[in-house]
Amino acid sequence: MPTTQNPRLAGLACIRCDRRYEVADHPTGCPACLAQGRPMNLECVYTPGDSTGVDQPYLRPITLGEGRTPLLTDVPGAVPGLDVALKWEGANPTGSHKDRFSAVVVSRAVHAGYEGIVAASSGNAGVSLATYCGRAGLRCEIAVTDDTPARVVELMRDLGAEVVSFPHSEQRWKHVAAYRDSRTMLPVTNFVVPPVGSSPFGIEGYKLVAEEILADRAGRAPEWVVVPASRGDLAWGVHLGFRELLGADAAPRICLVEPFPRVAAVLAGADEYATFPGDTRAMPSLGGNQLAVQALEAVRRSRGHAVAVDDESVLAETRRLWRAGLPLEPSSAAGLLAVSRALADGTMTPESDVVVVATAHGLKGM
Ligand SMILES: Cc1ncc(COP(=O)(O)O)c(C=O)c1O
Ligand SMILES: [Zn+2]
Numbered sequence: 001m002p003t004t005q006n007p008r009l010a011g012l013a014c015i016r017c018d019r020r021y022e023v024a025d026h027p028t029g030c031p032a033c034l035a036q037g038r039p040m041n042l043e044c045v046y047t048p049g050d051s052t053g054v055d056q057p058y059l060r061p062i063t064l065g066e067g068r069t070p071l072l073t074d075v076p077g078a079v080p081g082l083d084v085a086l087k088w089e090g091a092n093p094t095g096s097h098k099d100r101f102s103a104v105v106v107s108r109a110v111h112a113g114y115e116g117i118v119a120a121s122s123g124n125a126g127v128s129l130a131t132y133c134g135r136a137g138l139r140c141e142i143a144v145t146d147d148t149p150a151r152v153v154e155l156m157r158d159l160g161a162e163v164v165s166f167p168h169s170e171q172r173w174k175h176v177a178a179y180r181d182s183r184t185m186l187p188v189t190n191f192v193v194p195p196v197g198s199s200p201f202g203i204e205g206y207k208l209v210a211e212e213i214l215a216d217r218a219g220r221a222p223e224w225v226v227v228p229a230s231r232g233d234l235a236w237g238v239h240l241g242f243r244e245l246l247g248a249d250a251a252p253r254i255c256l257v258e259p260f261p262r263v264a265a266v267l268a269g270a271d272e273y274a275t276f277p278g279d280t281r282a283m284p285s286l287g288g289n290q291l292a293v294q295a296l297e298a299v300r301r302s303r304g305h306a307v308a309v310d311d312e313s314v315l316a317e318t319r320r321l322w323r324a325g326l327p328l329e330p331s332s333a334a335g336l337l338a339v340s341r342a343l344a345d346g347t348m349t350p351e352s353d354v355v356v357v358a359t360a361h362g363l364k365g366m
Contacts, residue, residue, distance in 0.1 A: 003107040004059040008049050012042040012200060015236075015297060020045070025112065027180060027187045029196035038273065039196040041294045043240065044204050054207040054244050058107040062136045066092045066099035067208050071216040071355070077324045079339045084354045085222070087213060090328065090361030094131050096124035097206070097234055097359045102132035105202035109186045110136050117141070118179050119189040120172040122148040123285050123366050124329075124359075129188070130161035141185065143172035147284075151365060169287075190231060190292065194273050197292040198233045206237025207244060213355055214245060221252050224304075224348065226335045226356040228257040230286045232295025234359065239298040252355075254304035255347075257338040259283045259314075262291045263299055263306035272296055282311035282318075284366065285331035285359075305347055307338040322362065329360040 005023075012021045014030035017040065021031075026042055033040035046055040072086040089097035106129070109117050116139025119129050126142040133140035140161040144153060145168065156163050166172045173191040180187060188199045197203070214221060221242065227235040235256050242251035256263050260278025270276070275289050299306055317340075318333040328336075335356045342348040360366075 003111045008046040009057050010045050010047045013045045016040045028192050039192050041197040042200045054211050054241050057201050061103050061107040064093040084356050086358045089359050094128045095361035098125045098128035100205035101202035102128040104205040105188045105199050106132040106136050108201040114186040115184040117188050118185045120176050126156050130156045130159035134160045143175045194290040195231050195292040197231050197294045203233050203237040206234050207241030209238050210241025222355045223353040224255050225252045226255040228335045229295050231292035235298040236294040251302050254298045254302040256299050256306040257334050258308050259286045261308045263296050282315050283331040307341050309334050309337045327362040329362045332359040
């Protein structure tokens, strides 16, 4: 299946030290920062052009019609006391925002001549990548943890993925790391500790969330964009999109949502490479005890905020939303609860202009 690389894609740059690299896959991020024990993701760099929207690395990507998801406004009861808009990513082909990532990263793998991709995921990313690899005729290997729901593993297998299971998350990462120099299987999710985040090519796909939000609001940026996060691929990609379209100073504030303080702990003075205590059963999509610095950068550079929400409250919120016709996965419902928390502590007010990225449909049952 032919994909065309954007002729203006000029290379990759480290998001912190700004070193430049040529177009290639660097699944461990910036080699120079890694050598100093401070993993840091890269971002795509383009030569200036006259495009009206955000730049994308592949011009004819493998697609299943992802994106252009609705911005739901006037959703009574989504957040009591504040009229939020929901960017409904559950409307994507496999029910989550990950389809945006998969479309670009699978296009990258095809363009670079790989036979397949390998990823660590116990949920949405695995289902999404399996689907897009099927479309592109690529092999797909997904490393899950033993506590992944059987129906999710079955779904990935039915979609043609090879699924391998491990007791602990770190063992999954070791499995993916074995492919770091492979010329046939491309690792597209993180496997370094501390984590660096996923493929910068795939993250480019998330910039379109920003473009679509602006398009649906006649160019008017919201004050806040609320994004549930694990390693912050989505939060960072959304920030990159707004930065490209509006400039860094006018980019909306990212309100990052996490299951226990990680970014919030760093904003309160902890070291960004620390290990953060905490666990979540309700929000496996948002887990992880270390930070990918891109998550922090999305908040810092947007003058944003981070909110931690606990399992019990998120499950109660998820039940409430399902009964109100909003069947979000708990990891996604967490975003709406975070707005209630931000209202309660005065970070947001009933007049605040807020878009919540509702990242995933709940019907996969995660
Ligand atoms: C439902 C849902 N929301 C949010 C995220 C955020 O992940 P990240 O921080 O890696 O963008 C994920 C990732 O698995 C997810 O599945
Ligand atoms: Zn660097």
